Amino acid sequence: MTGVGFAEHPDSGEDLILATSHQGRGILDCVTGHRIARDPDPDPAWPDDYTLTCQGIGPLAATTIKISGLLGGGLHTTTTTGWSIDIVTPDWPIKSVLLSSGGDPYRDEAGSTWWHIHREEACELRAAGFSPTGRTLAIASSSTLTLFTHP
Template sequence: MLELPIDSSRPIAINQTDWRQQLSLFDLQRSTTHPPPVVPVERQWPMDTNHLISIKERIQKSALTAPPNPWKKIGSFAVGSLRSIGFDKKSELLLVISSSGRGVINCQTAEKVARDYEENFDDEIFLETEGIGPLAGVVIRVAGIYGGGLPRFTRDGWSIENVTLDWAIQDVLLLAPSSILTGEKYGKPFGFYKLFRDFEPITAGFSYTGKTLVIAVSSGIEVWGR
């Protein structure tokens, strides 16, 4: 290796360009190994909700009304401290669970066909329980204070909508086949029948056959059939 003599009496010239380049390389290396924190940027997606204004106004101004044919009122059933309800999948038998036991209602005849007073709530939190009477040995899926839900649609197109415009008041609307709440915007039927307006119901929906419609609150059940 060839060593060149250095004259210490003469000042050493520093190449400013090289110094800046070396510093830039150091900064680049440091930014690679320790990148700055990424600050998330919230994106604002424009959403046109003007068509919802007229829907809200129609719902708020609508009075409670009976459902159209072929639906008819089957009955009203008082139930103290109702907890959950659930339909048999093959019939119109409705299992009702309250704080004082279980019962079974035949929603075609409005008859109470079974009753017990056992507080059998072990499986209720998992949204199912065993039936009694004509439903003995049958596991019934239930909906109520622990969640879950009854079918909201029938095979031939009837549906219900649970709408909350003024919490905690809720409206339950029945829509005929092919109708949707936003139908006016898309040139489709948009009519509805307001069946319920009160504090949030425990559950509402159809039987699996689509022949029965129920709305349940903590004090009882309203039943319609066809």
């Protein structure tokens, strides 16, 4: 995986995620995890390295999507409902993702207002963050994509 980017389904408004790799592009439904569209052509899959965008496919074919991953960029690290993430490296080069809700992971006790939700040891962490709606949290490495959703 080289990068990911969020977009809303044009009909339902549900969160979709575009995943790019050297093997092409795929659109996934963030709630079910089902693949909605796939384009195996790697040429258009590489994001524009200046704008960090990629053209969508399937229901997002008319959409240019901001991408975060191998070339840079970033996803939202906070939501309007008070959730936030921090990417930390206490065991460098191993990266961990901390999720918090109204707390401070650097001062509060673990499990009270923040949780250690992901540790990336085997692969390179490419991106982590929330969808613009705040309903989905994605953690993408060079080989995996983990999605957390809520209604």
